[in-house]
Amino acid sequence: MENIRHIFFDLDNTLWDYRRNAKITLAKLFEEFQIKEKHAYTFEEFYPFYYESNESLWADLRDKKVTKDELRARRFPEAFAGLGIENASFAMDFEERFVNEVTNSNYVVEGAEELLEYLKDKYTIHILSNGFEEVTHWKIEKSIIKDYIDTITTAEGAGAPKPDPIAFQTSLDKAGATKEESIYIGDDWIADMIGATTFGMNAIFFNPLNENHMWIEEVPIVGQLIQLKKYL
Template sequence: MNTIKHVFFDLDNTLWDFRKNARFALAELYIKYDVENRYGFTFEEFHPHYHESNEGLWALIRDKKITKEELRARRFKEAFDNLGIDNDALARIFEDEYMETITNYNEVVDGAMELLNYLKPKYKLHIITNGFIEVSKRKIETSDLNGYFDTVTYADEIQILKPDPRIYSYAMEKSGANKKESIYIGDDWIADAVGAKAFGMSAIFFDRLDDNFEMDDVPTIKHLDEVRKFL
């Protein structure tokens, strides 16, 4: 991979630890609104329902089956309904406050800063994210990730989500990069690895959840420090 000049990253769960920060934010809201005392369910009982709802809805967004507005309307309602809490008003409060609360927490994925410090002197660094634009901006600007990236491409800018090749094309134009001199690193097999390869970029799959997907010419890593073997 000695022709690589540009390294593109996914944001959530590749660099910015969405799962960890989301858990912190949700625990804060759960206490704030006294959910356990009001309904008898602990946060540990609630959290898997939120995780299942959120992950499933983001997959539907990626597959162009729902909009982000539908995700926001459904994820907490579904989580509370599945837990056994019938309170749509509470679900709306959680959604309204969650987007702000989550950026109060800025844990990055283990090894992220060490990798960025290693790559920064050698390559142009970029991000392509499907996340909500205003929230994603705050995630970067208020965390240790700030200042490392030459460009950040937000799906909301052009209303096109990974793995659609048009978002990769837009990122190339925005960054001045050439796809033959670029590589993409992300934790979502479809949106990141498959999407980048379909566009014609090299890709590295960050398999944080042990999904064990495979594709020719797509290396799999389990920890970010393994990127150094390729770049």
């Protein structure tokens, strides 16, 4: 990978620890909305329903089965419905608070700061995320990641989510980069690896949860961010 000059990272769960930050925010809101007191359910009972709803809807957004607005309108109503709590206005209030407050917790994935510090003098670093435009910028601006990033491209800004080639081309154009001198690193096999390699871009799969996936011979796999030093 000697010709690489530009590194494009996914954001959520690749650099910015979405799972951890979201869980902290959800637990705080769960307490503030007094859900245990009013409905006799614990946060531990609620969280799996949220996780399933959120993961499923983000996969649907990636696959163009739902829009951003549909994801936001369904995520918490579906999660709370799993507990038998069906109150649309309450669920949307929870959604608004969550989106506005999730960036108040800004943990990065283990090894992210060390890796970015290692890469910053060797490469130009960019973000290409399927996340919401405004929230993606908040996440970066409020975290240590901002000190290392040159350009930020979101699916919303590109007009198409990864794995659509439009998302990758838009990010390259914004960065003034070419496929041949670029590499993509992310944790979603379909959006990131299938997307990048189909587009004709080098890629490395970050797989900290050791999830099952297909196999592409030319795509290295790492379980820890710091292991990327071996390739970069």
